[in-house]
Amino acid sequence: MQFGIFSVSDVTPDPTTGRAPSEEERIQAMVALALKAEEVGLDVFASGEHHNPPFVASSPTTMLGYIAAKTKRLILSTATTLITTNDPVKIAEDYAMLQHLADGRVDLMLGRGNTGPVYPWFGQDIRNGIPLAYEHYGLLHRLWREDVVDWEGKLRTPLTGFTAVPRPLDGVPPFVWHGSIRSPEIAEQAAYYGDGFFHNNIFWPADHVKRMVELYRRRYEHYGHGAADTAIVGLGGQVFMREDSQAAIREFRPYFDHAPVYGGGPSLEDYMEQTPLTVGSPQQVIDRTLGFRDIVGDYQRQLFLIDHAGLPLPVVLEQLEMLGELVVPVLRREFAIGRPAHVPDAPVHPRVAASRGEAPTAAPVADAVPA
Amino acid sequence: MTDPLPSPARSLVVVSAGLGVPSSTRLLADRLAAATERHLGDAGILPAVRVIELREHAQDLTNHLLTGFPTPKLQEVIDAVVGADGLIVASPIFNASYSGLFKLFFDVVERDGLAGTPTLLAATGGTARHSLAIDYALRPLFAYLNAAVVATGVYAAADDWGTAGVAADGGLVERIDRAASELAAAMVVSARVQREDPFADPVPFEDAVRAGSGDRSN
Numbered sequence: 001m002q003f004g005i006f007s008v009s010d011v012t013p014d015p016t017t018g019r020a021p022s023e024e025e026r027i028q029a030m031v032a033l034a035l036k037a038e039e040v041g042l043d044v045f046a047s048g049e050h051h052n053p054p055f056v057a058s059s060p061t062t063m064l065g066y067i068a069a070k071t072k073r074l075i076l077s078t079a080t081t082l083i084t085t086n087d088p089v090k091i092a093e094d095y096a097m098l099q100h101l102a103d104g105r106v107d108l109m110l111g112r113g114n115t116g117p118v119y120p121w122f123g124q125d126i127r128n129g130i131p132l133a134y135e136h137y138g139l140l141h142r143l144w145r146e147d148v149v150d151w152e153g154k155l156r157t158p159l160t161g162f163t164a165v166p167r168p169l170d171g172v173p174p175f176v177w178h179g180s181i182r183s184p185e186i187a188e189q190a191a192y193y194g195d196g197f198f199h200n201n202i203f204w205p206a207d208h209v210k211r212m213v214e215l216y217r218r219r220y221e222h223y224g225h226g227a228a229d230t231a232i233v234g235l236g237g238q239v240f241m242r243e244d245s246q247a248a249i250r251e252f253r254p255y256f257d258h259a260p261v262y263g264g265g266p267s268l269e270d271y272m273e274q275t276p277l278t279v280g281s282p283q284q285v286i287d288r289t290l291g292f293r294d295i296v297g298d299y300q301r302q303l304f305l306i307d308h309a310g311l312p313l314p315v316v317l318e319q320l321e322m323l324g325e326l327v328v329p330v331l332r333r334e335f336a337i338g339r340p341a342h343v344p345d346a347p348v349h350p351r352v353a354a355s356r357g358e359a360p361t362a363a364p365v366a367d368a369v370p371a
Numbered sequence: 372m373t374d375p376l377p378s379p380a381r382s383l384v385v386v387s388a389g390l391g392v393p394s395s396t397r398l399l400a401d402r403l404a405a406a407t408e409r410h411l412g413d414a415g416i417l418p419a420v421r422v423i424e425l426r427e428h429a430q431d432l433t434n435h436l437l438t439g440f441p442t443p444k445l446q447e448v449i450d451a452v453v454g455a456d457g458l459i460v461a462s463p464i465f466n467a468s469y470s471g472l473f474k475l476f477f478d479v480v481e482r483d484g485l486a487g488t489p490t491l492l493a494a495t496g497g498t499a500r501h502s503l504a505i506d507y508a509l510r511p512l513f514a515y516l517n518a519a520v521v522a523t524g525v526y527a528a529a530d531d532w533g534t535a536g537v538a539a540d541g542g543l544v545e546r547i548d549r550a551a552s553e554l555a556a557a558m559v560v561s562a563r564v565q566r567e568d569p570f571a572d573p574v575p576f577e578d579a580v581r582a583g584s585g586d587r588s589n
Binding site: 130134135138184185187188189191192203204205208211212214215219223261262264265266270271274275 | 577
């Protein structure tokens with residue numbers, strides 16, 4: 001099982017001091033977190049993609065390429081890559097390039113983006129969100145698997161005799177996760193292609209997450225990719241820890257109360273009860289996270305959000321150290337208990353598997369899509 | 372009369388946005404519910420009546436708006452409204468329209484959640500001057516939601532609760548009875564509205580792609 005962190009890259013003033021980091025400070029902080037994630041033994045760093053303030057991560061492959069050069073084993077991913085407003089040709093090229101630079105340590109999570117104005121800035125319309133996700137990914141999928149592509153769709157200019165370069169490293173496309181909070185259409189798409197499905201998880205109650213993942217698993221099996229319990233599932237999580245759980249709540253409360261996403265709404269206590277947000281001791285984080293398995297079954301990837309709402313970098317680095325030292329080792333051990341042998345790990349590039357002395361799990365080029 | 376449908380069971384859900392306890396909005400809603408129950412009884416139907424006071428969910432409604440998801444308690448209420456065979460909705464008129472609390476609730480009911488549901492509109496106010504609010508404010512809202520709104524809406528001003536208003540032709544009691552008989556008639560003939568469950572029955576991927584759209588609502 002893989003553990004990591006994902007960042008939305010928000011530039012938010014620290015509510016306890018009123019000070020906001022500069023864009024440069026925030027970008028460098030994200031890099032520092034990625035490097036620390038590798039240092040403390042996590043597996044994945046995923047960057048968000050946004051094209052509007054107060055976010056800074058508009059160019060994930062630039063950042064991930066830089067991080068790739070400074071790390072050895074960290075898997076570089078996204079949360080999410082906008083499949084709607086990005087040109088699928090550019091996604092194919094950028095992430096194949098990143099694969100070559102990072103020795104295969106690359107996958108990506110596709111999402112639609114929920115900010116209406118971003119679509120017209122890129123010549124699109126949010127009302128086409130699902131059709132764009134379907135059509136663009138259909139093209140992206142082919143660009144990584146066919147050397148010469150003739151393609152015609154409704155939402156992008158046609159391609160005749162087009163070759164996306166560089167070709168995927170060793171002919172193995174980056175593994176793709178499809179992320180969606182509430183659209184069953186995206187769970188269906190992930191199942192159709194036999195790709196991974198990631199539920200952000202942190203903003204919604206468990207019964208909703210369960211319905212989304214169950215749909216994906218059932219349809220994964222329907223499309224012939226394997227038994228439902230072998231589908232590739234990832235979840236988000238959101239934590240803040242101190243050894244003393246009351247200290248954690250005291251310290252995190254102002255960040256919760258002023259966070260752009262839920263400030264002014266429910267109390268921290270209510271929100272913790274209704275969503276996976278866990279503010280408390282490392283043991284509480286362990287217990288809560290282990291409970292996710294009861295909701296979605298044995299899964300493959302757990303990403304934590306730890307660096308938002310204006311939390312200062314030194315505090316977030318401490319959180320990462322606690323994750324690496326106190327939480328993730330226990331989670332690895334506990335999640336392995338009772339996990340059936342036929343439940344696969346998340347696919348990684350064969351070079352990544354080889355470097356870890358594992359059998360390759362990523363499908364070679366001609367991985368099956370139902371005819 | 373005999374029930375034209377095999378099962379006489381119907382659920383009648385009353386949504387009241389009244390604020391006071393007791394409130395005239397709730398009083399009107401209860402009268403409408405009782406009259407509707409009587410008319411359904413004449414048709415051999417014994418409805419299960421459920422009254423929802425939005426005041427009890429005001430905090431949860433605000434939080435839903437801010438967080439994007441309902442508490443389990445609010446979800447149960449939304450499910451009851453979406454699953455109703457008939458609806459009575461009642462709001463006080465504030466500043467020439469339905470109250471903010473009333474709108475807040477119908478803002479978080481999923482699109483198409485009320486499509487086809489027989490619905491009776493009711494409102495209360497201090498004077499009769501705002502009686503048209505039912506037709507210029509509530510009716511367009513429920514038309515947008517594709518609810519099957521009955522022709523007669525009932526507005527009760529403070530005066531209507533006086534003896535003269537009740538006794539007179541076209542008084543409140545008569546209006547309540549007419550509206551309730553329309554709602555009951557609509558509930559008797561309408562089959563239970565079947566809601567799509569996109570989780571139980573997803574549109575197959577290739578069908579969605581062929582349609583050029585993954586959006587079933589198009």
